[in-house]
Amino acid sequence: MCVEFYRVSVGWTTRGYSLIELLVTVGILCTLIAVLLPNFQDTIESNVTNSQVKLFITTLNLARSESIKRGTNVGICPSNDGIDCDAAS
Numbered sequence: 001m002c003v004e005f006y007r008v009s010v011g012w013t014t015r016g017y018s019l020i021e022l023l024v025t026v027g028i029l030c031t032l033i034a035v036l037l038p039n040f041q042d043t044i045e046s047n048v049t050n051s052q053v054k055l056f057i058t059t060l061n062l063a064r065s066e067s068i069k070r071g072t073n074v075g076i077c078p079s080n081d082g083i084d085c086d087a088a089s
Contacts, residue, residue, distance in 0.1 A: 017025075059076055067074040077085035 063074045063076045079085055
């Protein structure tokens with residue numbers, strides 16, 4: 001939306017925004033970003049943590065169902081490649 005300013009007494013018209021209006025707008029935007037950015041980063045970290053917990057619960061449920069299906073004990077262990085257990089982890 002374009003705001004038009006007309007100066008009748010001088011005899012010329014000006015369209016657009018003044019430098020002060022632009023600086024005030026940029027200052028307000030920077031302040032809002034500075035306030036909201038840390039909260040947004042906390043939200044992202046919380047979502048990552050929730051995803052990791054859900055993955056762990058899914059892994060436990062899979063191990064339980066495999067144990068029931070096979071009729072034996074099943075263990076879970078960390079793995080980088082999904083094939084071998086990593087003893088160092």
